[in-house]
Every structure is written in structure tokens, then in C-alpha cells.
Amino acid sequence: MLQDFRYALRTFRRHPVVAGAAVLTLGLGIGGATAVFTVVDAVLLRPLPFHDPDRLVRLWARTPEGGRFPFSEPDYLDLSARTRTLQGVAAFNDAGGTAVLASGGEPQRITVVPITASLPDVLGVHAALGRMFTADEDRPASTDRPVVLSDGLWKRRFGADPLILGRTIQIDGQPAVVTGVMPARFDFPGHAEAWVPLSADPLRDRSDSELAVIGRLASGATLSQLRGELRDVMRRIGEGDPEARAGWSADAVFFSEWIVSPRFRQAVWAFSGAVGVLLLLACANVASLLVAQAATREGEMRIRAALGAGRRRLVRQLLTESSLLALLGTAAAVLVAAWSVAAIRALGAERVPRLDELHVDGSVLAFACLTGIASCLAFGLAPALHAARTDLRSGVDTLRYTGGNRRLRHALVVLEITLALVLLIGAGLLGHSFLRLMLVNPGFDTKHTIAMPLALSSSDDQEEQVARFYRDLLDRVRGVPGIAAAGATTTDPFRQFGFSNTVTPAERAAESPPGGLMQAGWRSVTPGYFEAMGVPLLSGRSFEASDSAGGERVVVVSESLARRLWPGDTPLGKRVYWGGTTGRTRLVIGVAGDIRDVRLEAEAGPMLFVPHTQVPVPAMTIVMRTSLGAGAVTSALRAAVRDLDPSLPAPPVHGIRASRFEAAASTRFNLTLIGAFAAVALTLAVTGVYAMLAFAVWERRREIAVRLALGASPPRIARLVLGTGLWLAIGGVLAGTAVALAATRILASLLYGVAPTDLLTFAAAGSALLAVAALASWLPARRAARLDPAVVLRDT
Numbered sequence: 001m002l003q004d005f006r007y008a009l010r011t012f013r014r015h016p017v018v019a020g021a022a023v024l025t026l027g028l029g030i031g032g033a034t035a036v037f038t039v040v041d042a043v044l045l046r047p048l049p050f051h052d053p054d055r056l057v058r059l060w061a062r063t064p065e066g067g068r069f070p071f072s073e074p075d076y077l078d079l080s081a082r083t084r085t086l087q088g089v090a091a092f093n094d095a096g097g098t099a100v101l102a103s104g105g106e107p108q109r110i111t112v113v114p115i116t117a118s119l120p121d122v123l124g125v126h127a128a129l130g131r132m133f134t135a136d137e138d139r140p141a142s143t144d145r146p147v148v149l150s151d152g153l154w155k156r157r158f159g160a161d162p163l164i165l166g167r168t169i170q171i172d173g174q175p176a177v178v179t180g181v182m183p184a185r186f187d188f189p190g191h192a193e194a195w196v197p198l199s200a201d202p203l204r205d206r207s208d209s210e211l212a213v214i215g216r217l218a219s220g221a222t223l224s225q226l227r228g229e230l231r232d233v234m235r236r237i238g239e240g241d242p243e244a245r246a247g248w249s250a251d252a253v254f255f256s257e258w259i260v261s262p263r264f265r266q267a268v269w270a271f272s273g274a275v276g277v278l279l280l281l282a283c284a285n286v287a288s289l290l291v292a293q294a295a296t297r298e299g300e301m302r303i304r305a306a307l308g309a310g311r312r313r314l315v316r317q318l319l320t321e322s323s324l325l326a327l328l329g330t331a332a333a334v335l336v337a338a339w340s341v342a343a344i345r346a347l348g349a350e351r352v353p354r355l356d357e358l359h360v361d362g363s364v365l366a367f368a369c370l371t372g373i374a375s376c377l378a379f380g381l382a383p384a385l386h387a388a389r390t391d392l393r394s395g396v397d398t399l400r401y402t403g404g405n406r407r408l409r410h411a412l413v414v415l416e417i418t419l420a421l422v423l424l425i426g427a428g429l430l431g432h433s434f435l436r437l438m439l440v441n442p443g444f445d446t447k448h449t450i451a452m453p454l455a456l457s458s459s460d461d462q463e464e465q466v467a468r469f470y471r472d473l474l475d476r477v478r479g480v481p482g483i484a485a486a487g488a489t490t491t492d493p494f495r496q497f498g499f500s501n502t503v504t505p506a507e508r509a510a511e512s513p514p515g516g517l518m519q520a521g522w523r524s525v526t527p528g529y530f531e532a533m534g535v536p537l538l539s540g541r542s543f544e545a546s547d548s549a550g551g552e553r554v555v556v557v558s559e560s561l562a563r564r565l566w567p568g569d570t571p572l573g574k575r576v577y578w579g580g581t582t583g584r585t586r587l588v589i590g591v592a593g594d595i596r597d598v599r600l601e602a603e604a605g606p607m608l609f610v611p612h613t614q615v616p617v618p619a620m621t622i623v624m625r626t627s628l629g630a631g632a633v634t635s636a637l638r639a640a641v642r643d644l645d646p647s648l649p650a651p652p653v654h655g656i657r658a659s660r661f662e663a664a665a666s667t668r669f670n671l672t673l674i675g676a677f678a679a680v681a682l683t684l685a686v687t688g689v690y691a692m693l694a695f696a697v698w699e700r701r702r703e704i705a706v707r708l709a710l711g712a713s714p715p716r717i718a719r720l721v722l723g724t725g726l727w728l729a730i731g732g733v734l735a736g737t738a739v740a741l742a743a744t745r746i747l748a749s750l751l752y753g754v755a756p757t758d759l760l761t762f763a764a765a766g767s768a769l770l771a772v773a774a775l776a777s778w779l780p781a782r783r784a785a786r787l788d789p790a791v792v793l794r795d796t
Helices: 002-014 016-045 073-082 119-123 151-158 224-239 255-259 264-295 296-304 311-348 362-388 403-438 463-478 529-533 559-565 630-644 654-664 665-699 701-709 714-750 759-785 789-793
Strands: 056-062 086-093 098-101 107-115 146-149 170-171 172-181 194-197 211-217 251-253 449-455 481-489 499-503 518-525 537-538 556-559 575-576 586-592 607-611 619-626
Touching: 002 016, 002 255, 002 311, 002 714, 016 264, 016 311, 016 362, 016 665, 056 224, 056 255, 073 086, 073 211, 073 224, 086 119, 098 170, 107 481, 119 211, 146 151, 146 556, 151 296, 211 224, 224 251, 251 255, 264 403, 264 714, 296 311, 311 362, 311 665, 403 714, 403 759, 449 630, 449 654, 463 481, 463 619, 463 630, 481 529, 499 559, 518 559, 529 586, 529 619, 537 789, 559 586, 559 607, 619 630, 630 701, 665 714, 665 759, 701 714, 701 789, 714 759
Parallel strands: 107 194, 146 172, 518 607, 556 586
Antiparallel strands: 056 211, 056 251, 086 107, 086 211, 098 107, 146 194, 170 172, 449 619, 481 518, 481 619, 499 518, 499 575, 537 586, 556 607, 575 586
8 A cells, every 4th residue: 555655646746736626626626615614514504502402492572464464462471371392582672772882981872682581591601700689670660780791791891800890880871780791602582792681561552562472382382282271372462452462373483494484404415416516527537637647647547457466556556646636625625615705704704604603623624534434435436446457468569549548538527517507507597696685676776876874872762852863963064065865764775674553544454353453564764864875755745843742643665665555546645554553543644666775675565654753763874875985974974963962982884885785795605605605516517627628639640640641631520529529518518407407496595587498508518618618628739739740650
């Protein structure tokens, strides 16, 4: 074996190009497979960082229309008291929140999440320093204001001071006592930096739904049992409060499905399939190189056999060379995987779940080694078997072009083109989908608009003060040079969640359920919002300063909402109930165009706009129309905020166009990853065609010289070689198309506006591959046509 190893090294030194190409090809194939395995391991295989995570569940309310919805505080308390299939129930504010931390340095806005005291027990994660707050501190009547810090905030803001426990800090202008610090890397839910008591109130309005509820299944309980119990509990809640919950239900899924959505799971498995194809293609490419090289070594193998080497000895020699190539390729793959993982983390940013857990560890290295061993067997088997069939009777002094060797190389090239086309079609479908997504009209202008999100402190959470602050701020913003129009909305376009509630026409309230007729999105907006965003007003008017808190309650409805509630009739002058079917109605004063300001791929659903003076939400986003970039007006906008409230941190300012681009991050992530695989696959397939034909020309140079000497024209020789390459490419394209028709169906959930069997994409990918294959074939064909018969026949 040592002798075989030393001889393999000498062989690589004699043929460095072949060895280098094989190592590079294997590095790309195994490295890509290892990088994707790292994603699969981190996202799908690695257990969640909680105690016994397989028993954790996420609960949702179900509207009468079947849509998922958060729970209200009374809902949560009823669920906690009535469920028996859950060992524990906890909740946190699904809307999230920020607050201004004024201790430990300059004022800074941090992410603060209100949670119930039961959440640590449900998750099985407890404070690393100090304690979480108690059940008594989590009651509405409690006067205590505890706060628990994340490990990152504790270290960054307070220098990891162990005496932080019991210290009073200022959050949103109010004192809070630090009771604990959570373990490192715990930031549930979603990059939380501090936690405060939720203090769920049973007397709060049940229609005010903004709680996410989680639970831990009791021993022996199943998910189906829990779902049945939840439906029964919600039915009884609806019987007790028909106005808010009549017809509502509830559902639950395991944590693993909630944190990593089925859509992203399918994407990861699609990546796995793609990288598996890439690895097969790399092995086929290397096998093609080694088969070609084995043909040049047939004389050597005959001599070895004549001197007494048996077939096992010859096979062992070639497998040793393949193993050494696999070892070097695996070493290169580890570097490729490390670079790829860094690129994936940068590309996925915050759009890919659990991406912060992505790193190359022992299991990943073990996978790379196992893949290298499997690859060694895959690409080393063909040349080894070819050597085992060496026939001494054919002589030891000549090298003949064998049909079996040629057919094997042709089969490998067809396989490479087949696999490359599958990846190329997959990348083409995702690219077509991404283009369609980017061409979606969101219903407003994204090119000339910028946004500045703000959240007032809870001490300022008085309706009149909130409304006055935003009115005064907008007056100052409109005076900034370059700002053509300005308004405010509750949703930062493409960066924030939306809100929804029931809407019922007053004339149909008697026949509607007590909870309302239908769900519709809603936004609280100020005068100037429609003008700043470029949302068209189709009829009626927009909000004005006269639409005050004590005046007529008014709304503007979207076109789709008007069409659904009053088909064929004008909505102007109609009255609607917003939330339930009792109380005061609101007058429809205008109809606006449909918008998509949360998700581009979601249909523009029905929406209702209310004036901010009548629904004064503290957290708003200032939207502005300007011909200047965000950077040109940021300092002036921050100065306007600082002049009104110096305690507020400097707010971020960003372009809505950039936010729209970021909203397609998951689609772009999918496209970039599979596109990279397709680019590598295309390169390998083209180089495989070129290498096969170049070697065939070299191997048949004597035959070609004889043909030329007997009168064959150079163009005829060129067509002979070019035709071989094109026929192989056509065979690969036909086979690849058949495979892709079945394989691309797994991409269906990842596509937007494109069918997985899109004819245009299939035709474009096949044509592109044929074109580059023709180019790869033309170069050896030109070389064959330029052979000098006299020189070739004399030298051979």
C-alpha cells in the first residue's frame, strides 16, 4: 500500500493538470454538499435549545374564516385554566415591542418582550444569573416592575457586572429592577434583549388579540388530542362571549414546524437534492477524467500484468490513486464549505431561521469525510474496472482506441449534461419566480419614498399626547428641504407585521355573527399618508385635520374591501362596524387602491384605514416622498425628532425600495444558492464535454491524419468531432428534461407566478446548455481540422 501511495504521488506529479482538475472538482462538489449539510443540520436535524423540545407546541386562534390569529389576554387565561393535555401554558406579546433604555450609557432603543412568568418553565430554560419574575409579579395589580436582561445586553451595556441584580434601571422613563440575566444565546422570541411581566388581565377586551401562546404537552398526550381539546375550549369561550369569539376555533403545531416553516423545510430539502446532483456531477466529471487517463495507461497496465500483477493488484493501485484524490478533494472541500457557510450566513441574514447556529463542527467534518469516501468509490470504480479487464493478448507495445472505453466516456458526458440541465432548470424557475416577484405592483410608489419608524415611550402613551406628537412631528418633517409629502402609518412597509380586525356593514349587522362578518387588515394613518405613499384615491376623500378624536368616526376602505362588502354599489356614505357588530359605526368617506405592504407574494387583501387621531397608536412609521436619498435627509429628520423629544434615540431612516428588495430575501436566498450550484454544474458539464472531445482528438489523431491524407477536407473533420459533441449534448438535454419534469415539482411551493413545468424556462435552459456545449465542442473540432497529417503520421 505504501508503494502504491508513493507511485500515486509520482503519477500526480507527471499529470498535474488532471490531478489539479480532479481535486478542484471534488472540492466544489463535496464542499457544496458539506455546506448544505451544515444548513440541514442546523435548521432541521439539530434539536431546539429547549428542554425536551419535541413536546413543545405553538397555539393559534382560528377565525371563523379559518385564518390564524393571536389570542387575547382573557383567551390565554381561559386556555391556561381549562386545558388538560398541556403540562404548562405560557404567552408573550406577539406584536413585539421596543423601549428606550436610559441606563448604562446613552439612550438606546432595545427589544423588550412582555412574557408570562410561566414561560421559562414551559421552555425549560431558566436564568443564568438571578431569577425570572414570579407569578405574583406577573399580576395586573402588582406594583413591582422587574426586568430580566439578555446575556448580550448585560455584557454590552453593563459590562457583565455581576452586581447588576437588584439594580434599578430606567426603561421608557420608568424604573425597573433587574432580577436576572438569561443564558448566552437565549433570545426567545426573536432577538429579544429584555423581558418584562405580561400581567395578563382577565378584564381586558377579548377582541384585543396580540398574544402568542405556547405550551408543553403533558406526558402521554398527543397533538391530535390537544387540537380536539382546543376546539372544545374555544367553543365554550365563544358561547360565553359570542360578540368576540362566536365561531372561533384554535389549532396547534409542534415547535419545530413553527420555527422552521414547512415552506423553508421544503427549500432546504430542495437544496439537498440540488447539491446531491452537483456531487454526482462532480464524481462523473472526475470519473471521466480518470477513464480518459486510464486509456493512456493501458500500455502500462499490460506491462504490469505481463510482469505478474494480478487484477486485484491493478485495481488496488488505481483505487489508491482515487483515494488520494478523494483525500485531497475533501481537504479542499472543508475550505470551500467554510467559505460557503460564511456566505450563506451573510446572505440569509435574519430571514433564515436558526442561521445563527450555522457553523462547521465535528459532525460536519465527519460528513465531509464520509462524502469523500463515497465519492472515491463512485469515481474510482470505472477506471479500476477498466484496468481489471486488461487483455495481455492485445500486446504490450501499442495503444489502441477501444469502443468500450469510448462508450463509457460518452455515457459519463451525457450524465453530466443531464445533471447540469436539472440544476439549470431549477435555477431558471427560481430566477423567473424572483423576477415575477420584483415586478409585483405593491399599490404604492417605492422608488421615491423613505420611512422612519418611531415608538413613543409608555409614559407618553396618552391618546391626546400621542396624536399631538405625530401631528407636530409631521409639520416639522414637511418643512425639511426635499420632502414633498409626509404622513404616518402603523406598519413600516415590508419590515413589519400588519393588523386585522372584523368589518361588518351596518345594514348587514343583524344577519352577521356577533363577532363580525369578515376579517380585514387595518392601518391607522395620518393626513398625508396616501399622498406620501402614492396610494391612489379612487373616490371620495382622504383624511383631514378636521377628522378629530371627538368628531365623526370615519374610514377609508380599499378597493377589494369595497368590492366584497358592496358588490356593484358605491361604498361612499355607507357605515361599518369595526370589530364586532355593536357600538358606534364608522362612515366610509373614501376608497383607496389595494396595497401590499407586508408580503409581496401575498395577494392584496381587503383593508380599512382609520385616522390616527381616532386610533392613536404610539408606534408609527413616518413615510415621506422625496427625490433625494435617505442619507440626504436623515440628519434633518433626526433633528426634528430630537427637537420634539430629546429622550428618544436617533431613529433609523431607510428607503422603502430597499425594504421591498429585502422582503424578497427568502426567494433571493433560494435563487442564489441553487443558482450557484447550477453555475458550477454548467462549468463542470462544459469542461467535461471539452475534455472528452479534446482527449478523443488526441487519441484518434492518427486516424484523423489518415483521413486527411486520403482526401477528407478539414471542415468534414471538424463536423465529425462537432457532431459527436452535439449528439451527446442533445442526448443529455433530452434525458435532463425528462428528469427535471419530475424533479422540479418539489420547487412548487417556492415559486411565485411560475409553474414548475414552465415551458419557457425549460426551453431557455436547454438552449443555453446546447449553445455552450456547441462552443465546448467547437474548440477540439477546430484543433482536429488543423492537424498536419505528415507531422502526425511521422511522430506516431
